[in-house]
Amino acid sequence: MAKMSVDDKLGVDRFLTDEGNPHILIDETYNDEKQINRVVMACPAGLYTYEDGKVSFNYEGCLECGTCRVLSSGKLIKSWSYPRGSKGIEFHQG
Ligand code: SF4
Structure with missing residues (x-):
């Protein structure tokens, strides 16, 4: 079996979006550039x-x-x- 890349593995996952109910809320007025960039760079998605x-x-x-x-x-x-209930990501490749 061929080794799958991270993108390939993510491609088989399933997302059930909870429309209109974000499970993460951010402060859009927050302006510490250094802290923001840490999060931007670290989010794997x-x-x-x-x-x-x-x-x-x-x-x-x-x-x-x-x-x-x-x-x-x-x-x-x-x-x-x-995410609420059965919403969110459903992993299929570990
Ligand atoms: S994938 Fe991880 S880092 Fe990115 S938004 Fe979701 S919980 Fe945050």
Whole structure:
């Protein structure tokens, strides 16, 4: 069996988006560039962007790893929880 790349493995996962109910909320006014860039670079799904002094986030595609929560030390991330019910990611390759 051929070894799968990370992108290949993520490609077989399934995401059930909880439309309109983001499980992670960020403070879009937070402006510590160094802290924001730590989160932007660390998110394995690349869900954070920081452009022209503005941070933005899309919760769809979240791997629920908790990295952003730990790195933000309660500053950029206003609230973090797992998606409700059966929503969120469904892993298929470990
Ligand atoms: S929990 Fe992980 S995958 Fe989800 S937004 Fe945070 S760092 Fe990215």
